[in-house]
Amino acid sequence: MNRQLSRADNLIHQFDTVLRTLVPGAAQLSRPTPASEDIQDEPLDADQRRHAAGLMRINHTGEVCAQALYQGQGLTAKLPEVRGQMEEAAQEEVDHLAWCDSRLQELHGRTSLLNPVFYAASFGIGALAGAVGDKVSLGFVAATEEQVERHLDEHLEKLPPGDRRSRAILRQMAIDEAHHAHQALEAGGARFPAPVKAGMTLVSRVMTESVYRI
Template sequence: MLNVDPLINVLDNALRTLFAPAHSARPMPGADLPEAPLTDEERRHVVGLLRVDHAGEICAQALYQGQTLTARNPAVQATLRRAAQEETEHLAWTEARLAALGGRTSLLNPVWYAGAFALGALAGFLGDRWNLGFLAETERQVEGHLDGHLERLPKQDRKSRAILLQMKIDEARHAATALHHGGSELPAPVRLAMRATSRVMTGTAYWV
């Protein structure tokens, strides 16, 4: 008899990620810092950056769900689930910060989710060491994006900066964990293709 429970879980996670408020077990970084004065232009810029970061976390959830669905090793599945839990917290933090600044999330989040889920499922089909390697490379690229956003944030916006700094720490740990559990370095053409795809998403999500 066909076990449909994994597919039901996938659908449930997709609906909760896209349409339900995210929650965090950890306090939001920077919650105790004062709100800095921002010009209208600065506020729009910060909202655009955070919208990209939130869309990235939507993609992370989808990637992990796709990878977990097709991963063969229970230990790999557990590693993916732990990382996904922290990514849910990132989702909650960026969502809350966007709301505080009067911004909105990307209108294309369902598109980002579907594409990332397909990539994650494909990575899982290729085998656990490539699955974990894909996770590590994804996290390294996200860490690079966060570095760029930290440089572009208005210096006085310490609340947003605290969120992105903690996210960067978490992403680096996820990448190291994936490699520690046997992840393989991806071929250069694959890494370049991932960067090109990411540039399309980040360039679009900033505005839409």
Template sequence: MNLDALIIALDNGLRTVLTPAHSVRPLPGKDLPDAELGEAEKKHAAGLMRINHVGEVCAQALYQGQALTARNPAAKTALAEAAQEETEHLAWCEARINALGGRKSLLNPVWYASSLAIGMAAGALGDKWNLGFLAETERQVGAHLASHLTELPEADAKSRAVVAQMQIDEARHAETALAHGGEALPMPVQGVMQLMSKVMTKTAYWV
């Protein structure tokens, strides 16, 4: 890890937390009609999309941290490609939050910094565990997205379209990580990750 890589990581962090993200792919559901939602439905949908946005902030930091310490060039490439799609997810979630009259999490700098540290630690353990951590992270994110599809208001087709496409992408990221040599994490580690994820989602819904 050299100074240039650290400068790039800092720049990416500032961009993720402080500036709007941009997507190459079109926003899923952009051509669907806007739904007539009550205030409670809007607030709930915005809270769920804020959780998803925080998840993408964390994903950016995790990928950045893992890429800094990954040793295998193929692993670095896989991480970079997945990170690009996570940037698109960031943009999609932000668009839905704005449309629903919500706001992004006030704790995004904290989420980013803590996830960057975790990503760097995972990368330092070696590529098989680095990629295994990535696969497990994406698996758990996919489970959250599936639950959000049951919680989002049925009429909010635009948010549901975003979440559904994100779910497809996350599953592919997990498969890619395993295909590049990722190892399944021990059950206790998976349990700790699930506990940390619950804390994040409960907090991000409100803050």
């Protein structure tokens, strides 16, 4: 028989999730990285490696934000099935987080120092969206995942031609993000108007430009 989790249990679980999200190397994979051993890079010079690391750092922070967003929404979602969907999508985002972290290590890069700030902001936005209602919450997921898809497409074009391992990771992430967006809309998510999406794009640009170097 399943035991009902207490408030203390939930707080411990939330704290554990925060640590696994923000501490490099702590995320636990449920799927192996798409950058398998048979995918090898062509030689990358120092500038190409640095540039690839900057792009992968952006994607890693994006996954930190996604984790926080799903956690915040799952905390305040009204319907159990919506909470379950958030948890399932969050697990796939954990894989993305770990894949990006591992690739950063291969590129001799590091995760962003701004991750705690973006985590806190995204958690608050997610919790607020969930509190407003499941339709808005799911719509926010769909709009966010669409933004992430565009970033991934841009990064696939910007990566050094010889960086095959990063490219393999981003391609699988793009497939997953498109699936999450479709699921959210199918579950009844609201389609956000263009001005709202434009504002979200502006905010995401602030994140990408700051995280590339910091």
